Amino acid sequence: MKEATGASPAMAQWFAIKAQHEDALLFFRMGDFYELFFADAQAASAALDIALTARGQHQGQPVPMCGVPVSQAEIYLARLIRRGFRVAIVEQLEDPAEAKKRGAKGPLKRGVVRLVTPGTLTEEALLEAGRANFCAAIVAHEGKFGLAWADISTGQFETEQAGPDELTAILGRLDPAEILASEEIPLGAHATRRVETKRMALALPISAEAARRGLAQKFGAASLDAFGDFSSAEALAASFVLAYIEATQMGSLPRLSRPASAGLSGQLAMDAATRASLELASARGGTEAGSLLGAVKRTVSPAGARLLASWVTAPLCRLEKLLARQEAWLALRDSGQHEAVRAALRGTPDMARALGRIALGRASPRDLAAIRGGLEAGTALAPLLPKGAKLLENAATALIPAPALLATLQAALAEPAPLRLDEGNAIAPGFDGELDAERALRDDTRRIIAQFQTELAQRYGVASLKIRHHAQLGYVIEAPAAAVEKLRAHPDLTLRQAMANGARFMSAELADLDRRITEAADRAAARERAVFADLVGDVLGEAAALGRCAAALAGLDVPQSAAALAGPGTWCRPEVTDEAGLLIEAGRHPVVEAALVGAGSFVPNDCDLSPDRRVLLLTGPNMAGKSTFLRQNA
Template structure:
């Protein structure tokens, strides 16, 4: 049994007879049955019942008991609220989804309301494909959320990175799914249950969230971008729009109704890209060695980037090699110019070295989940851009 699937085997007791605070936990758990509930209690986030048993084993922290519910002791474990991100990162990397149920008022406000307990609500659902915290992200790699919508013998695919706003779509033969998966290496996959049971996704069960495609995909996507039509973004197959709507809906769900700053979806159609299956990619060791080590890969051998955004762009270009001569020649011309212009190249590298990750700082800002360092990153990034202009 895998770490995340262990949660499914833990029954949730009835809420009958729960204390006011415990009743809030049951409401959160009913809304997110497949997630661990981080339940704020003062200076700690606590996990209860089966969540506590699973999380204590995954995090190697003490399992204790407090009080009773329906005549049984309540299993409990907790992590300090001021350091919760490090524990959250460990759980996300092991395939768990975590619902953050936070306190929405102070004890003084509770007293003024004469309420039996502090009001708590789920403020976000943290999943592998929707994280924004630096501690949970790999600076040099995108965190793709991939949505898949079946349409006969074809699939609509939409992938977005909530940390940078990048958003792409494609309509492809269902048989080409393994190639797409190998190219994107998504952090999380959205798929209807029937598709998730297929051979192409069987080995990726822990990365999959079951989600049925919506019937009104066009309306959902146009509303998300505040436009009347998608014509200005390009030509989309119906299944691409459906997949894009799945991705947008899921991001809204995980962010308590909010959407990060997203670029308009780009219908790529796989045009101009060299098509390779997963086995070919693994044998070429493009992004990581056959043992999974990125240091001993093609990327590790050629990466001389000095910014996180540059590292992500290089990885994306290596993972999606061009097949058309014209854009290949354009890239060669750009490389040739910089190789010949030693002074320009040195000045650009000096200006870029240590530049902050503005894209991810902007994403946190757009979700109202920013820290002072994110504002500092934007200030520093703009200053460096002005210096290079």
């Protein structure tokens, strides 16, 4: 990096911040643009295909520069993140007008408000709707590996302990966007996602016991044991990932669920080769099309799609949970309520991710609208769910968490909600009287002046009185010569200007109206921000219940997806027992069958691996279907 010697005040500020984030591109806020300089500008211009220009000189050389509009920053951030860059967002920490009033000299105060990395994304434009976005940490401790992973966009936070031979299988299941691990820990195919954290000075615990205490404190418990049984390796990994997330959010910790140990959830372990061969969530080309998930997915919401993907990639091996899932989709199908439930779920907003952004202070009007939409969906769904299925009954109890909040959001939010609060008109007319008054001043000045003119004419008994706007004097009262003496008798009026055919008067009341009209746009925006902040506070006050509602909506979308899949009669419920045998009659490979639509039909196959038939010998020429038979029964 270049030396800061001889830099202008603004560039000296850039150099100081860059020294703290050498491995990230700086999005340096200057007015309505994020500017990039020197090597950052050269790298970003090439990656984004935008013009590389120059801004002044430094040490006798032009300063390379490029920039992106603040209003379109998410679009450019998405492209940079996909190309493997990390971006530090440098904002102006004081208002230019306020700084000018104080007589401040030099550049505005600026600082990094967030480090945008692949594993800490929250914006819709940067995320895949149907895919979790995990940041994972791995710690080696006493011969075992502790893993912890968090998706800050939804709040999911889990841990697991693994042996050396289990590590790559877990990473294959999670597919984290970022992995925090020392160079000594082998990551296999995920090695390119290893993150260098040595320069970040993370606040890591000095021992496993300290990690346990710290985690318990963060989640408001006396002991980590309140959340389950966690190994020391898991506690250390959980502390590691939380410290990294806090560092990227400049000390703010997002809304995360209480830690849960995935090692206790009874999931089937698969090595990386088996997972790749079965093409559970992605085909060999990396796309969902051609995978098992792509063949069976009938979800209608982003959260439901993510949950189904997690179920497909982490099959259960606990009979009780498997039977509960089967019971749920069968209840929807057999009750006749499936289509109604599917219709109510269709297009349900992504409450979990909206809540994640709100908790991090990045709420937009559309995030509050997503909370409103999710609550409306929950209210519509609750009476539709059939009785008798445990998963459905549990979901029903979480679907209507905050009726008062829903009523408030319905009354408060404009439809459609703007993308950003600074676009205005996020709050519906009629919700806040003060905001309505400021908007009226801003948008309907002529009508307000006419009303005030009528009021003054009646008050002073001068029907010919007029209120007019003067370039130098602002709003004034104009009266004809015949009424001048009458108006001068009123102590609240001040003669400002005599004219040949009359006079101009001013009053404190009119001066205040003039000022309020002039400042109305700023006051309306400020009041709208205040109302919006109150609504955000209301949502955060119900965050825990809203999180359960979001989980319930996703948890209903997956069984309705299974019911939709089974509806045409080409799928059935397998009889699952704890016995060792496997018997499949007329089985079909779902991915191959889907690929044959319109080109032929799949020939069903039986598979009998009863206790007295533990081995099958498959023979046949190439392309006869041996591998397909193995995969469809796996």
